Amino acid sequence: MDIFYDVPLARLNTFRMKVQAACLVEYDTAEELGGIPEDLPKPWKALGGGSNLLFTGDFPGTLLHSRIRFIQPVEMQEYVLVRVGSGACWDDLCAWAADHGLWGIENLSHIPGEVGAAAVQNIGAYGVEAADVVDTVECYDLVERRFCRFSAAECGYGYRTSRFKEEWKDRYIVTAVGIRLAKEYSPKLDYGNVRTAAIRRFGAYEVETGSLTPSRVRETVIGIRREKLPEPEELGSAGSFFRNPIVPREQYWQVLRKAGEEGLGEVPHYDAGELVKIPAAWLIEKCGWKGRREGNAGVYDRQALVLVNATGQAAPGEILSLEEKIKASVLDRFGIRLTPEVEHI
Ligand SMILES: Cc1cc2nc3c(=O)[nH]c(=O)nc-3n(C[C@H](O)[C@H](O)[C@H](O)COP(=O)(O)OP(=O)(O)OC[C@H]3O[C@@H](n4cnc5c(N)ncnc54)[C@H](O)[C@@H]3O)c2cc1C
Structure with missing residues (x-):
């Protein structure tokens, strides 16, 4: 088991956020987890490849990373x-x-x-x-x-x-x-x-x-x-940033009406019982975000569901600001509240 302090996380999260963790423990066997000193900074949180996380700032606790690879x-x-x-x-x-x-x-x-x-x-x-x-x-x-x-x-x-x-x-x-x-x-x-x-x-x-x-x-x-999809080694992202919204049928009809009035084409959707799932990528694209850049952050040009660290220099605040703008415009245009799939830490 190795314990590191003040650890730069840029290479440990695929969004490439340049933040730090107060402590990182890398363990090689399950048994070692039982021996982690109680006094390491809290909270404790498991870290995998960091590919579904957005670090919104420095992490004050201890990240636990498994090197158990059999x-x-x-x-x-x-x-x-x-x-x-x-x-x-x-x-x-x-x-x-x-x-x-x-x-x-x-x-x-x-x-x-x-x-x-x-x-x-x-x-x-x-x-x-x-x-x-x-x-x-x-x-x-x-x-x-x-x-x-x-x-x-x-x-x-x-x-x-x-x-x-x-x-x-x-x-x-x-x-x-x-x-x-x-x-x-x-x-x-x-x-x-x-x-x-x-x-x-x-x-x-x-x-x-x-x-x-x-x-x-x-x-x-x-x-x-x-x-x-962008390769994490080439372009920082955490994959699909938002969940696909599942909405009541009346809300889907509203989107359908809007699409008809504004010539947005067919609305892709999947029935989910009484509810309807609408791809978030379609909503984001129809709000004009696909391929758009905001400072160092952006929306991937081949898949609107993926937010990217376009220059490799994006700060967490830039991704968060882009997230808020996208949510606001989808809510304003379609009345649908997007929620993130990526875990914010
Ligand atoms: C380009 C790209 C494409 C993607 N495509 C897909 C896709 O097609 N489908 C899909 O489902 N996901 C996709 N993802 C998201 C991501 O790959 C998955 O969610 C993946 O399982 C995250 O694994 P990770 O090891 O990086 O976990 P992390 O991002 O490090 O952690 C994710 C969560 O799991 C917890 N965790 C990690 N390891 C452990 C552990 N050992 N014990 C307990 N908790 C743990 C963490 O605390 C955190 O809450 C994509 C991501 C990217 C960047």
Whole structure:
């Protein structure tokens, strides 16, 4: 275990905010968590790859970062249960699964961050989410200072959320995650343009006759992602900045009316029971923000849902100010209140 003080965080968050943490602990085993000195600055908070965070200023407490990086497969009859250390890079796990011909997480390829956070966030993409494959989550309880383990059902997974993000917030440090991967041929191609992109890449015959592999689906997904999302190494961001609003049907009709009056074209939407989900990217784009710059901050020119550190020099205040302006204009134009997906610290 290493303990560092006054740690610059620019390289530890993908938004590249130049702030500091009073203390950072990097631990190599779950057991080391039990030995963290009580007197380290509070609050204590887990840090993964820093890819879903906006540091709004210096962090006064202690960040706990896992360097537990093992991948241990256990063969079962129909599937493979893989126990993975929380500090393993999520995409390394996706690559490992694809290399071993195992299905389940190929659609989640290339999502930044670490395995521990994936189980906290319930990451998702292209019709698959972590909850589909998580079997168990091993944790260290910072309140009772003891080890515990939760089944996926106990984690209370929902859309991009779990109990770790709600009533258990910042209480449990994930040390390892059990992931169930399938041996049986089971590509999921029906979300968005995955099938079309796979056909473009490998041909209709291969795709429709069952000749895909997890590696081929992974390659397809990475190709799609590269076309529309910034690479964190090249342009600072935290991915989708806002949640997609889920609104009452009357509010959706209002948006529809407005779109008709102002010639905004079709309003993309997905039914969510009585409610309707409208892509935040569409709302932001129709308010004229896509590709716009405000000082050192900006809105990505290929995906309006992503706010970026356009010059690498943006201060937290510049991202926050851009966030407020976007929220105000979407509220003013469509009457919809956007909420951030990215956690503000
Ligand atoms: C370019 C880009 C694209 C993205 N695309 C997607 C996408 O397609 N789908 C998607 O779902 N997300 C996406 N994201 C968001 C992000 O990658 C995920 O939320 C990811 O799981 C965050 O992992 P992290 O390790 O960086 O966690 P961090 O950002 O460091 O932390 C996120 C939260 O998890 C907690 N946490 C971290 N590690 C632990 C641990 N060991 N124990 C307990 N709590 C912990 C932190 O305290 C914090 O609350 C994207 C981000 C970027 C920058």
